[in-house]
Amino acid sequence: MPRINGERLLADLRRLAKFGAYKSGVHRPTFSPQDVEARRWLAGRFTEASLEASIDGIGNVFGRPRASGRKLLIGSHSESQNHAGWLDGALGVIYGLEVARAFREDSRTAGLPVEVASWTDEEGHFGFFLGSRSFIGDVTDEEIDQARDQNDGTPLRKALASAGLAGRKRETIAPADYVGYLEAHIEQGDVLDTAGLRLGVVTGIVGIRQYRIVFTGEANHAGTTRMGRRKDAGLALVKLAAAIADRFPLVSGPGSVWTTGAIRLEPGQPSIVPGRAEMMFQVRDIEAEQLQRFEDTLAALVAEASSAGPCAVAMETLWTVNPVPMSEAFQGALSRAAEKHAPGAFISMPSGAGHDAQILARKIPAGMLFVPSINGVSHHWSEDTAEADIALGCQTFADAAEEIARQGA
């Protein structure tokens, strides 16, 4: 079996965390100077690991093996959310690098081709899984023309030019070249940490349905408009949100989650009865049927609210992501490796967060491994994972990678 070098792995993770270091985390948004520097550093590390390094026209960093045969692709993302954790994404990329190095250092695995990738913008600063979607051929030039940084409005084309990537070719997958895709990631929740478990074998990635619900009433003076004649869009919103909180637990699946993440009242002044209100509501579940059950329940609540009046209520589906099952065979390989390195201390679990693996899974079999997040913290600079868990996860991941890579040989 390939033996990973825990010290080298941690040193590389610590080095990567210096790009855009923020408190104990990182602030490394896609195509920020720190992110571009990190991509170049990563390409250099790939070269040192005897991989053929390249950065393509969307910023994906590849480390390609010189060995021939069907390759195992390993990746994640190296940019971060704003002021977020040092391991979210970075862990999976450096695991790929370390697995490639460990394979090369062991004569029994040196001939197994491993390709490592860092996918651009998994965190969605400019778009939706831009890097991995570009790689599977799902991003048009027009989409790139139109994409802008959600924080400051910088056009993606301008950001690509600043990064020196303008006009560069975007790499796309030839599925037959790959045995499959593996990705490791921090859990981003507290399931493993709370239960004292050390590894999670991902069964699938939850589906998401994102809705905008709009309430239309009548803006008016908050002092002179009597209660009985108000059409208060904010109050209509509050009542629907409260009804969701009452009703959804009754139709929930075991792992379902639902969230009202944003509310806006218009005009949003203390002395004006809101004339329009808007909420962003999201449901996630691993089962498509459960997502539909939620949607039906929501639609019924919206219809009830709208017909009860006095405000009109309308819902709109902003986007939908179907649940994506991980390869059974890859789950098996990951579970066997986990049983060896953490007997009784791992579980199979769905991923509540989205990952590049769900994009790659459209073209090739995919699998994912989770390591614990301390206290389940995610998307915050205080996110962390115990060093022992980082090392254990990588060794487990390397063992599973070997088993899977051998299928391609």
Next chain:
Amino acid sequence: MPRINGERLLADLRRLAKFGAYKSGVHRPTFSPQDVEARRWLAGRFTEASLEASIDGIGNVFGRPRASGRKLLIGSHSESQNHAGWLDGALGVIYGLEVARAFREDSRTAGLPVEVASWTDEEGHFGFFLGSRSFIGDVTDEEIDQARDQNDGTPLRKALASAGLAGRKRETIAPADYVGYLEAHIEQGDVLDTAGLRLGVVTGIVGIRQYRIVFTGEANHAGTTRMGRRKDAGLALVKLAAAIADRFPLVSGPGSVWTTGAIRLEPGQPSIVPGRAEMMFQVRDIEAEQLQRFEDTLAALVAEASSAGPCAVAMETLWTVNPVPMSEAFQGALSRAAEKHAPGAFISMPSGAGHDAQILARKIPAGMLFVPSINGVSHHWSEDTAEADIALGCQTFADAAEEIARQGA
């Protein structure tokens, strides 16, 4: 009795509405070029009406009588809310001008001194009743130093300098010089319009208590954070707002109003469980006891919510305005004039909106007259009042002004 000239009145109102004309309303925020121009135009009109015109160091426009004796002060404001109505404020200022002209044109009233004023920034672009509060000596130079335009951040000092008012003295009241203050205004609600009434004699101006309620939870990933362990500050807010909607009607007075005008979730992203939430909540009533009953109820709901958890809930009183009764004598004079010009078609009613009269009432007796707002529209460019109601209101106002002014003679 002084006879007002309805055509001249309407012509001046239409002329004033040309400064910052927006659709059928006006956009004339305090110290916008259009507002400054309007103030200068107004000063010119005062001069033409044989009043001594001046604009003081806060922008208040005065038209002072040459006649001696205790003066009746008549005023309102000439700036507007953003994209708002043509009569809100302007009506009361032009009524003052027309009453002064009508008095002068009748030998029986020509000796009664009427002073007309347009108070700066009643609409609160830079502060809280800046002009009328400055006139009663309630605004310090430090407050002016610190005030900024709430829309674009322009310092008030800069706006005053642009208007050519830097370094100019601010006028302050000598209460003994005045018999009292009268103000006419559109109702801004639909009480008169709905009941087919033509005049409202204001009994008092409601008190307001404005609260900020803050919910503190824990921001986390909306996909990976299980429902049971969430500390969703947005959900805590929704539940409290729904509880207010259930509970407040049970403890309400007949004319009470309450409003949640603004809600903010943080970070306000669809895929993040809100970690902090904030709502602006306001109550208004003409009775101080009722305001206190609301505050006690709110405090109890906040305490219940906070102790039930999982989020901490805290309330803070941002500002308080006590209810201000209008002078009984002035109500009597206005009612007698109303009975004469609109027998059976007027009522006594509180004002749900704030007005400069509540500031002047701290120093001298004050009274107010309302004319109907069509459909109760307020703070919107479509606000309007029938021309016949505008003229009738002014004649009624002039008659009451005569009766009151004679008390000073």
